[in-house]
Amino acid sequence: MIDGYPYYSTNYKEQWLTQADGSFPSNTWLVRSDWNLMLSFGTNYVAANIDNRIVDPAAGDVIDLGEIMLHPVDDDANGIADFWETQNEVTDPDADPDKDGMDNRSEYLAGTDPHDGASCFKVDAVRRETQGHVVEWTPMEGRTYEVWWTPSLDRGFQLLESDLAYPVGSYTDAVHTASASGYYKVVLRYPTKDDSDGDGLPNIWEGLYFASPVSAIARYDADGDGQTNAEEFVAGTDPTNATSYHRVESIRHDSAGTVIEWSPASNRVYSVLWADRPGGTFKVLATDIEYPQNSWTDTVDHAVSSGCYKLDVKIKEGE
Numbered sequence: 001m002i003d004g005y006p007y008y009s010t011n012y013k014e015q016w017l018t019q020a021d022g023s024f025p026s027n028t029w030l031v032r033s034d035w036n037l038m039l040s041f042g043t044n045y046v047a048a049n050i051d052n053r054i055v056d057p058a059a060g061d062v063i064d065l066g067e068i069m070l071h072p073v074d075d076d077a078n079g080i081a082d083f084w085e086t087q088n089e090v091t092d093p094d095a096d097p098d099k100d101g102m103d104n105r106s107e108y109l110a111g112t113d114p115h116d117g118a119s120c121f122k123v124d125a126v127r128r129e130t131q132g133h134v135v136e137w138t139p140m141e142g143r144t145y146e147v148w149w150t151p152s153l154d155r156g157f158q159l160l161e162s163d164l165a166y167p168v169g170s171y172t173d174a175v176h177t178a179s180a181s182g183y184y185k186v187v188l189r190y191p192t193k194d195d196s197d198g199d200g201l202p203n204i205w206e207g208l209y210f211a212s213p214v215s216a217i218a219r220y221d222a223d224g225d226g227q228t229n230a231e232e233f234v235a236g237t238d239p240t241n242a243t244s245y246h247r248v249e250s251i252r253h254d255s256a257g258t259v260i261e262w263s264p265a266s267n268r269v270y271s272v273l274w275a276d277r278p279g280g281t282f283k284v285l286a287t288d289i290e291y292p293q294n295s296w297t298d299t300v301d302h303a304v305s306s307g308c309y310k311l312d313v314k315i316k317e318g319e
Contacts, residue, residue: 079192080108088114109190111140123186132174135184139169144198146187146218146230147171153183154284155273156312159230162218163199201233209240235313236265248311257299260309264291272296273310282310290316 072081078093085091093105098117102110106121113119125136135147145164148157161171176182191198196214203213210216216239218230223238225245232239235246250261260272270289273282286296301307 074193079105084108090114109143110188111143111190121188123184126184128177129172132172132177133184134170134172135186136170137186139164139166141166142190144189146189146200147173148185148187149173149176149182151182152281155282156271156314157183157185159219159228162230200230205233209238234268234315236268246311246313248309251309254297257297258301258309259295259297260311261295262311264294265313266291267316268313269316271312272298273312274298274301275308275310276306278308280308282308 072083074081076082076091078091080090080093088104090097090104093108094103096103096114098113098115098119100117100120102112102114102120104114107114107119110121112121121137123135123137125134127134127136137145139145143166144162145168146162147160147164149160150157160173160175164171173184187200189195189198189200194204195202199216199218201216201218206216207213210222216222216229218233219228221228223240223242223244225242227235227237227245229239232245237246238244248260248262250259252259252261262270264270268291269287270293271287272285272289274285275282285298285301289296298309
């Protein structure tokens with residue numbers, strides 16, 4: 001910057017806020033998407049005689065830029081960048097002009113054409129190879145992808161892999177090769193102002209538990225409790241505390257049946273499932289159990305001599 005303003009050839013006097021002499025700007029500055037800029041910092045313009053001195057590494061100047069996050073402008077806050085709305089002549093994020101099942105907001109995030117019904121994000125193929133099941137999709141630049149799997153559509157999906165960035169367009173599942181049946185889904189992530197690295201973990205959540213809003217890796221298990229950071233986010237648990245993880249707290253019997261208890265998290269929805277043996281096929285006993293309810297009583301299967309219970313969790317829609 002020169003004189004407290006962004007330093008580029010024509011210097012239009014678009015400025016960040018300046019603080020006391022010797023400090024550097026810290027607020028947001030909006031940049032046109034068609035500008036090519038050289039980002040530099042100089043001294044504060046309120047100090048006399050040094051207005052034109054920029055940071056010079058050769059002179060021993062050192063500056064920690066921290067994290068610079070670039071996000072497209074969205075003046076109407078509808079989840080679609082203004083340039084994309086103008087480019088594609090759309091304004092309603094919920095409309096689906098090409099009738100392909102994806103609304104305009106989804107087409108923007110996916111990088112597809114909102115006016116072409118054949119241009120939509122989907123799994124292109126799932127095929128069996130000797131090394132496992134290969135899931136394929138068409139990747140788009142600037143997006144990252146996650147692959148999830150479930151043995152049944154009435155069960156919750158489990159994360160297999162995340163942070164699959166363009167140009168990667170496939171994933172090989174070597175774990176569930178022997179499964180008789182199952183379902184895959186590919187989740188697309190696109191960096192936004194609320195999720196700068198597009199990993200599905202909101203900035204505010206990453207900043208709360210980790211060093212910065214972009215430092216957590218979704219597929220890692222930071223506290224070694226057996227659940228990934230992504231799973232801890234969905235469950236509403238603490239990814240840095242090994243004693244905080246999603247689980248059934250207790251199973252006990254009373255006169256009404258078998259009582260399953262857990263510690264609920266706000267804005268989460270729970271389902272209770274049962275199978276007659278470990279590794280068996282689970283059936284859903286109850287679903288849409290919302291916080292703060294922390295237990296459910298099985299009045300049917302409690303009479304069976306043995307069995308297994310499972311507790312699924314998901315984030316409440318709209319939260």
